[in-house]
Amino acid sequence: MHYPAELLQKLIPWIGKHVLHLSYDITEFTNGSGDTTYDYVVVFTIACSAFAGTVIWSLLDRKRKSYQTLYYWLTTAVRYYVALMLFNYGLWKVIKMQFPAPDLYRLTQPYGDSSPMGLAWTFLGFSKGYNLFMGFAEIAALLLLFRRTMTLGAVITLCTTANVMAVNYFYDVPVKIVSSMLFIMTLFLLSNDATRLLRFFLTDNPVSLPPIKAPVFSKKWMHIAKASLKTLLIGYTIIFGIYEAKQMEKKYGDTAPKPKLYGLYNVDTFVINNDTLPPLITDTIRWKEFLIEWEGFARLQDMTDRTSMFTIIQDTISKKIDFIPKADTALKYTLYYDTPGSNKLNFKGMIQKDSVSIFMTRKDTKDFLLMNRGFNWINEYPFNR
Numbered sequence: 001m002h003y004p005a006e007l008l009q010k011l012i013p014w015i016g017k018h019v020l021h022l023s024y025d026i027t028e029f030t031n032g033s034g035d036t037t038y039d040y041v042v043v044f045t046i047a048c049s050a051f052a053g054t055v056i057w058s059l060l061d062r063k064r065k066s067y068q069t070l071y072y073w074l075t076t077a078v079r080y081y082v083a084l085m086l087f088n089y090g091l092w093k094v095i096k097m098q099f100p101a102p103d104l105y106r107l108t109q110p111y112g113d114s115s116p117m118g119l120a121w122t123f124l125g126f127s128k129g130y131n132l133f134m135g136f137a138e139i140a141a142l143l144l145l146f147r148r149t150m151t152l153g154a155v156i157t158l159c160t161t162a163n164v165m166a167v168n169y170f171y172d173v174p175v176k177i178v179s180s181m182l183f184i185m186t187l188f189l190l191s192n193d194a195t196r197l198l199r200f201f202l203t204d205n206p207v208s209l210p211p212i213k214a215p216v217f218s219k220k221w222m223h224i225a226k227a228s229l230k231t232l233l234i235g236y237t238i239i240f241g242i243y244e245a246k247q248m249e250k251k252y253g254d255t256a257p258k259p260k261l262y263g264l265y266n267v268d269t270f271v272i273n274n275d276t277l278p279p280l281i282t283d284t285i286r287w288k289e290f291l292i293e294w295e296g297f298a299r300l301q302d303m304t305d306r307t308s309m310f311t312i313i314q315d316t317i318s319k320k321i322d323f324i325p326k327a328d329t330a331l332k333y334t335l336y337y338d339t340p341g342s343n344k345l346n347f348k349g350m351i352q353k354d355s356v357s358i359f360m361t362r363k364d365t366k367d368f369l370l371m372n373r374g375f376n377w378i379n380e381y382p383f384n385r
Contacts, residue, residue, distance in 0.1 A: 013026040038083055083153070085141075096254060192207055266362075335349035
């Protein structure tokens, strides 16, 4: 058993069933969503454990008036967690990995069929400049790593985490728990200077913001060890984070290699059994669009706008593609292709018992208004389409 993950995956479902009496079993654990039932029960369990621990500690050590040293190390842990977490988030925005440019699937998806999260990803991913703005605002959380700049960093971070939290809440992005915790942790860091900040913003009295006092080590080597550990931790996180992000950008970013026949193709002519089908919007046989965006996958849209997904196996030597429908993997068929021009793709072969010849033209992404509108200093009229 790999502790603590596997232990929690046994304990948390038990708590959900026997303590909270949930009407369903917890079977999904933390995945692409950070807001699973499992995650909420984990937060509940941690909160109850923290409350119980606080009560017991307070009773056993009720004569102590303050915990200056413990407070310092607690704020240090929180500062480093928030700073390094937001650095990674910000870095992925700067290189445009978290919010990639709208892909062909998004550009051809009916607007009303997108989810709130899909809409947010399209909105945020459209603009490289806005990604840079968000990314550098989050990277500014590195100011939290130093006591003298902690308050400035916390003010900036409070604004960025509030914005992230709002997007997650109001666009139903399943990272609500993490973004809320980052916001609350930042409030905690600011609480030390809350009175001074209120005085600064609401009065004309002079204000100073002294850094949190660090414990004084009695031996020189302890100071050296502390500074060395801090330098190594920050350096490793930044350097390795940038390296990993750049590697992922090469593989999955906007400029990553595309499949051989990548593109969105409009079907110009569709011939079945030597009969050319006219482009009638009620025809469920004639193809309307054909899309290859990811290696090994394709999407077909017929004239009624019904879509079908396929696993495809491409043989570039024989110039043929095996199509395996996702809906029925037993219905496999093979089409031979040729590319008579840089933006042309033709298919010939058999679909079940019917012979087909399909002639298509690739559509340029710049044909979409969203992708060709660009930036304009001067707008004589609002261009809201």
